[in-house]
Amino acid sequence: MTMPETVERRTKKRILRLSLIIPLLCGAAAILLLSSAIMASIVSDQETQDIFTDAAVIPPELLDEIVWLDDPDDLPREMEPLTRIAVTSSWIRAWEQLEIVARTGDTSGVEVYFANSAREGVLERAGQWSGRSVSQVGHDLQLSFYSEDGQVIGLSSVESHLVRTDRVDDVEFTRETRESYDAVLVLDDGNWRIHHWVRRSLEGGSWTASS
């Protein structure tokens, strides 16, 4: 047996080995991908999602758009920093909830953020948005009252920057508004809920249409 023949045989063996190894690796990768996909579907099925339903995460950029103006000097009680964070969260989530109601008609989360007249108000109108919606861009908030026992808050949104949309057929009309509200929030079961809010002013831009 000559040397070139030996080299040629080795080369052929290598090719044969590679031709076997590559399909095997591909098969292993495919199995891995398939099993991970199955696992993902198992851990994210509807039942699991129902069990682990967390409150919606507030987008950080939205938190940046919440500005607290200075508290009035004559407040009966100073607000604690953690309470302010909780109220901020409740205010944002309440508006988020209103948008969910407007876009999907799903009212299951309304009672988490609204109570009393506010809850009834949102529920009564839930079926009448018909293509309209409202989304929040930012809020300038000011505390107007904080009760001695830390149970009731009077809150003014000096300026709520909102985007109101209305879809008619394939055309979506969009309009930015700057509105102000007075609100009463009450601590129920450890959660700040909006009992009332009343719009005090509204300034809006023009409608723009997009298809």
Place this chain on the structure above:
Amino acid sequence: MIRLVDRNRRVRVAAVVVLVALGLFAFMEARPALQQPDALAFVDLAIEHPESMNVGERIPITVQGLAGDQVVHLSLDAGYGPRTFTSLSSDGEAQFLVPAAEGPGAGLVLIEAVSGVRRGLSTMEVVPGDAVSPLDVFLGPRTIEVGTGDIAMIVAVPADSFGNPVVTGTDVDYTLTRPGGETSTDAAPTEKLLSYIEVGSRTKTGRNVVSARVGEAQGPERIFDEVAAFAVPFEIAVVDAIPVANGRDLFSISTGELFDQFGNRLPDGTIGHLELSGVTGRRRMSASAIDSRLHFIIEAPSKPGQAIAQVFTSAAESEPLSITFPTAVAQIPIEITEGPEVSRIDVGRVVEPDGAFIPDGTPAEIISDGKLYDVIIESGLVSIVVPTANDVQVTILGETASAQGPTR
């Protein structure tokens, strides 16, 4: 020749790839423009309506500027969402009469009219109605301490029959009934949707009842308690007879009624603790006041002697009380019987001062010629067998007796 053909094919393939890439790039660039052909909508519908209405009134609204018979959608939104109405235009305008029960709610109402791509916008003020029962009344804290400057706050959020907070400046009348029946009234106007008053603590404990009223509208009464804050010094005493020091009988120490500086009894649940120190050591125990008294149940010490008891509350303490526990053992008879190889020690019958046997299970220490034996007494007796019993010492409940055996 073959190489030339291959090269041409490669060039063609490369050109096709470049063209496809360019096409994709152009499509991606053009796509946003296709998606967002923003344009100002045609806002030319005029909406005629009263500038201000009272909630609960029917609202006449006319949408003008329509051409022919067209469907017009009208929406009124006071903040919680729109109420929508639909009408057909006639002679260039559409008329709506919004029913009272389907009004938008109070506040600044956004009115929108839509007909196809034509739109109209306006706002109007809807004034809330008078307050109706029941008023929302919140009170807290529900317990304040007398003489400390504590404050209870009553907050009322009056609303009309549609749930709208009433007009700013609406007076809310509060009636406060103090402990003892004294009644006072106060009033505060609503501002930023609510009204509140503060009630400071005074010097008499008891229940305060507050009610709020706006005209004929009333709310549920709310209650808060004024309670005594700190006790002044008090007396303590042993409730029953002082037991003998048998280490098992229970006895009680109780305080007198606990009062604050204003003569108010301290509330039940006031915590106090007893410190008791004597010949068997120190012990500390806590109790909650019942009927304004602290009551401690203690086990008698196992040695006779004096103990000092003192009770403390958060701000006051009793005078120290000295208690002398008499011995529980009247006599300790000891009998030593010498045998040929061992000796027997019989202790008993041990009796209490009243003549009864000391209780079964009472421990005793017998030291015979320097060796300690721990034994238990039953029926007032205990017997042990020891190698030698020349010098015997018996200790029971702190009392000691000794005996000498015959020298072997």
